[in-house]
Amino acid sequence: MKFRDGMWLAAEGKTVQYAEDIYTTTEREDGKAIKLLCPTRHIYSRGDVLNLSTLSIDIEAQFDGVISLEVCHFTGALRHGPNFDLYPDGYPECNPSISKSSKGTTISSGSLSATVHPDQHTFDIRFHATDGLRELTSLLNRSVGLAYSPAISNPKQVEDLRDLKHYVFTQTELGVGESIHGLGERFGAFNKVGQNIEVWNEDGGTSSDQAYKNVSFWMSSRGYGVFIDTPDKIDLEIGSERCCRLQTSVESQRLKWYLIYGPTPKEVLTKYSILTGKPGKVPAWSFGLWLSTSFTTNYDEETVTHFLEEMKERSIPVEVFHFDCFWLRSFHWCDFVFDSKYFPDPAGQMSRLKSANLVNKISVWTNPYVGQASPVFAYAAEKGYLLKRENGDVWQWDLWQTGMGLVDFTNPEAVKWFEGCLDSLYDLGVNCIKTDFGERIPTKGVKWFDTKVDPQRMHNFYAFIYNKIVYETLQRRYGKNQAVLFARTACAGTQRFPLCWGGDCESTPAALAESIRGGLSIGLSSFSSWSCDIGGFEGNPPPWIYKRWVAFGLLCSHSRLHGSNSYRVPWLIDDDDRSSGNCTEVLRTFVRLKRRLMPYLYSQATQSFRMGWPTSLRACALEFPDDSTAWYLDRQFMVGESILAAPVFTEAGDVEFYLPAGKWTSFWDGKTAQGPGWRRETHGFNTLPLYVREGTVLTLGKENDVDGEGFGYDWLEGGEVRLYCVKEGDKATVVDKEGNEVGTLVVGKDGGIEGIEEALKGDWGFWRISELDKAQ
Template structure:
């Protein structure tokens, strides 16, 4: 939202008042500073009358983190819901307040905020406590309030019902600074120049809307900002004033945290994870290949069995099979009952799938809506489990499902009822759940069971409660470290309930690029695990797109074949029937899929160790932006067509049928996975790849544990600790790596040439 018309004029539909003065500074317990900021400069007692003031409170949160809260009318109710901050406890802090000729300084470990000494020149600088680095600042006319439509007299706000009231702040952007994150965004990787609204929408991957709006961004200058509200946030990122980043909310308060990481952006993400939470541990089986029925395809038990048998026979075994929406009857979503016409014996079928080894686990699709054709709709209405309109009617519409209602997740009884529905699925053998939708949450003409919540704040926050409920029920049944969901909607904190995928994309190279940008952005927003629809969701991918996407998708943290109205089993992509093959069988969709499934399976010792490290630290496993590994390389902050898997593997997907690809190798030594040829960076590299390879490089200094190429069995949950293969490339004094087992428990670690087993376990590797 823009409040000005260029530099000189105010927008015609707004009245804007700025914090012009710092009239008073009140310290509180060496932990906080409260600034009283009139909206005009005060030179005499008469200047204190008939004007608004803004309260600006700076508080030391923990080392390297300071919060900033701006308030106009402090008597406004503080309605929920609020983010669950510090889920594992708040760290201790030893703050200090000092005064000097430079002003009044609040320090919180490595980060300080200094309020300028001139009362009439509003200024708050954020900098390293040792003054080694300037991060950003709130300067002249950077904090303010606005009315729309514009008021001409303070008396008009006697009745606020016809006015919108906003709070905004604008912090400085440095020359060359770039901004990243803000959730799973599919547009430009660098957000400078963009206007962004943090409001969950089902808009696909080819729009400026996002399923996962996360109020956190990361700056190339070494700091991050977390905006502490699930409400709609409007950002102008160098797009209203080119030198400033503006965030605004409708209401009387705006609170955000500035997070400093002296060692780099990884430290910023770790501190953000302390604030909002880190991902749960995922089991090894979840890293294997997921295959779905696709969305609107016509399938039954025979179809499912045929596909699973075909995948196994073609050496592309499925770890998880997913039943998408039509496992239930049409118009009955979501009543949790298998269609008897298509699946007469679901419990028996699931048991047969597992006993035959065709898939290790089974997942089914759910959403938080109830179509009125389903018997459970009437039950939910009678018990008061659905969201209502202001007049007492059940809130319904015909978008997606006919007459659908929404489960009122603020009602404890409704949550318990929904959990019981899920438990019945577990009773028949379901292991995992795809928590689809959760973005289309009403924010007007709606009344929640808990009337203390603000409907606008509930819009984004619903995704958190929805996924938390499902995740905790999965943990209850299957074990704390065996819970896996596949979520589409998210907000801050939802990273605690892994995992998520990128939503509906087309079957084009442009859509693959969109998906990669989305994965990079969500990774810089605190999410460790991420997936996408291999081959694209909408449309029918041509064979070359399918194969290029397979190579990319099997190097994401999680890998799923999923489509809309067409199947994604490989032989249906480039073969007319099971007996016809492509001109070169080694380049067929089947062969390419089989090769990359086996590659990922071989990488499991590395992936599991990196997954545990990444989730503990709040880092993305894959897709990890190059800038996280090379923050001092300016080029790294603009790379949106390549990524890291963990610390040590660089991947550059191929977007052309011909196989031509250009990518960047950062400083250091790099080993080509396929040719074993070493090369030195920094430099741009051009290569040409057939469908069985893509640029995959091992970083110098790496100790890379691998599973055996000829390991028996198909499962990703195998014992790779018995004499694993270990690659060591250009080792350095600090080179080290952990070895974990298939349960994620540490077995031991390497330090350069030394193997150190964990206590109580022997290993001769």
């Protein structure tokens, strides 16, 4: 939202007032914050203090490297919920200091400081490294303010705010060449400078500026990030109102954000995850292939069994089979009752599929709505489990499901009922839940059971409540680290309830690129696990798109075949083509590759859960923050810290990608290349650019699935250790299938590997790039 018309004028229909002075600077009694009183005009005489607005600014030390800033106009405004669940694992130690010098008043929180200019008439708040080596950003002249819309001509109009919108905003400085990233799963340009972004969950697919997963956190290439502490609608003008500033505005009396200093982007993410929660740990088996019925396709027990038998016959192990919407009766979504016409014995069916080693786990689709055609609607409405309008009616509309209502998760009894419905699915043999929808949450004319919550703030926050409830039921049934969701909507903190997927994409090269940008972007909000619909959701992918997407999708942390109105089993994509490079062969190749990578991949994932990092897709900038090019790479990604992957977007196989500084080795043929620099290659369907970083000790497991053991196999029993241009001291952590650290492989002085006996068992082969060293 723009408050100005160019540089000099206020925007039409808006009154804008800026904090002009810092009239007083006061230290809070506990020594952890300073409070600024900021009039909206310069104060030169006593008479100047009359008939004007003031803004109060609280700057508070949170923990090492983190300082919060809150701007408030009318402090008497109620603080309505819901609020983000911050510091879920407890508050870190904080030892702040406040000092005064000729440069002004400085509050320090470990490595990060904020300095307020000593001159009352100079509005200047600078955020910088405490050691003075790095300037991060500043709030300068006319960078903090309030606005009314429509414009007011008389201050008395503020007597009644019902017909006025009131905004608070800040404008932080953007440095020359600075780039901005994150803000959840966004499918547009990776660098957000020049964009207007609304942090507001919408069901908009992957090809617009709308997003399913809006996270109010952005990361700067200058070594800091900002978390905006409100689930309310946030409007960001990122170098788009003033080219040199990032404007954050909310329709509220308050705006609070946390500035997080790394200095590396990995450290920024770790501190952000302390603030909003660590990403949840997912089990190793969940990294295997998920196969879906797809959305509107016709299927029953015979169809499902046939698909799984064919996959087994073609040596493509399926870890999880997913039943999408039509396991339920039409118009009854979501009342948790299997359609008996197509699934007369759901518990028996699931048991038969598992006992035949056709699949290891079962997933079903759900959403938080109830269609009025189901008798469950009348029951839930009578009990008060559904959201109501202000006049007491159940809130309903016909978008998606006829006359559907929305489960009111602010009602504890509704939560218990919903949990009981989920438990009935687990009793049948369901192991995972796809938590679809949850974006279109109404804000006007509705009344939640908890009257203390603001409907506007509930819109984004509903995603947190919804996924938390389902995730915790899975934890209670299957164990703390065995719970797995497939969620579409999210907000800040939802990374605690993994995992999520990218939503409704088309079956095109452009949509493949959109999905990659979405995965990269949400990874910069501490979501360790992410997936997408392989082949695209909408439409029928031509075989070449399907195969290129398979190569990408099996290098994501989680991999699912899912579509809208057509099946995604490979033999139906290419009419069961048996020539070299057919869909079945390509899918088998990349499922086997991912399974072999599990010792490395799960070790990287375990570290990511602990540190708040993405596993894959991991933006190259996280590993190479000092490489300016890395901050613009949105067609490639890191799989953990050591493997770089570049998806192919053409049928012919030509691809351009960038290797950062260092020596890189092709995973496929051992040929080496030197970075930094751009490369062009051509790939068939069974490969893509996959390069291993120098200094990598890569542990690979077995290639073939044995009798349905899946991806949670014991990879410590034997495999291969590859050494890529290693030197003394290079190492790799080895974890078991539960994620427990069992040892470390370290390169010794003579180039040998130490720690093998402690970490590995069975038969292992060794491979060194120094023996081949096929330089290109």
